[in-house]
Amino acid sequence: MRNNITEKYWSRFPDTYDKKMEYVVGKELLDEIIQELNRLPELGELVEFGCGTGIYTEAIVSKTESMFATDLSDSLLAVARKRIDDHPKVTIQKENCMATSFPSEAIDSVFMANLIHVxxxxxxLLEECYRIxxxxxxxxxxxxxxxxxxLWExxxxxxxxxxxxxxxxAHTHSFSPDDLGSMMTHAGFTIETSKVLGNKTKAVYIIGQKT
Ligand SMILES: C[S@@+](CC[C@H](N)C(=O)[O-])C[C@H]1O[C@@H](n2cnc3c(N)ncnc32)[C@H](O)[C@@H]1O
Structure with missing residues (x-):
């Protein structure tokens, strides 16, 4: 039931999703996130949770051997499918990130953008990342x-x-790097990178390793 509500919420505006995102948080922050992803090392076989329309799938695929781009929303996955257009490295599939169909201890990297705060x-979610x-x-x-x-911003x-x-x-959180870092540490990750991106609008960027 809850999954249906979440899916419905995010599935409402597939065609204008990217424009709305840019309008709300600003192009400057979206570009800064992509620049940061471009600096990542090789990530092997990767699973992306909550890929939405695939904005960041497009940005991170070059860092992977292959990847699964996953989301709960069929309508957003349809947009991602068009954007990614049969990319040989990308499999797009529907998954609930809280309990996925991926086997345990099978994946090199997990990536998620703008998911954990909603x-x-x-x-x-962090336990599921740790599991796979x-x-x-x-x-x-x-x-x-x-x-x-x-405050004004x-x-x-x-x-x-x-x-x-x-x-x-219904469930929107606002995490500081410390909030997210301690949740990740609690879930079994060692924090390697932790910072805040952005100027007027902001994002936490954090990388951990399963220990
Ligand atoms: C704020 S959007 C971010 C989308 C994309 N990563 C981006 O940054 O443009 C949140 C996304 O998470 C997805 N989502 C929410 N709950 C989910 C769940 N339990 N399992 C999988 N995806 C979920 C939504 O469908 C939506 O695509």
């Missing part, structure tokens, strides 16, 4: 946050969000 159980990753595997998380944003971003999406999803 799920009901962030710890459960091989020992020594890499977890890359980037996720919007309003921590460290000045927070208000403006909130208004842009409501104008574009209406009411925010």
């Amino acid at each position: 799920v009901e159980g962030p710890s459960t 990753l091989r020992k020594g595997g890499t977890l890359v998380i980037v996720t919007f946050t309003d921590k460290d944003m000045i 927070k208000i403006k971003m909130g208004l842009r969000f409501v104008k574009s999406w209406g009411k925010p999803p």
Whole structure:
């Protein structure tokens, strides 16, 4: 039931999703995230959770041997499929990131962008990442946050969000690097990189290794 509500929420605007995203958080931050992903080392076989329309799938695929781009929303996956257009390295499939069909300890890297701050159980999501990753595997998380944003920018971003999406999803968190870092440590990851990206709008960027 809850999955249906989440799926419905995110599936409403497949054709205008990218424009809305850019309007709410700004192109500057989206570009900075992509630049950061371009600096990642080789990530082997990777699973992306919550790929949406595939904005970051396109950016990260060159760092992988092969990848699965997954999401709960059929309509967003359809847009991702068009964008990725039969890329030989990418398999697009529907998955609930809280309990996926991937076998345990089978995957080199997991990546998620702007997902963990909107799920009901962030710890459960991190446990699922831990389960499917091989020992020594890499977890890359980037996720919007309003921590460290000045009040006026927070208000403006909130208004842009409501104008574009209406009411925010039921479970929206705002993590600092420390919040997310301690959840990841608790789930069994060693933190390698942790920083805040962005100027007016912000995202936490954090990389951990399964130990
Ligand atoms: C804010 S959007 C981010 C999409 C994309 N990563 C991006 O940055 O443009 C959140 C995405 O997470 C997906 N999502 C939410 N809950 C999910 C779940 N339990 N399993 C898989 N995907 C989920 C939504 O369908 C949506 O595509």
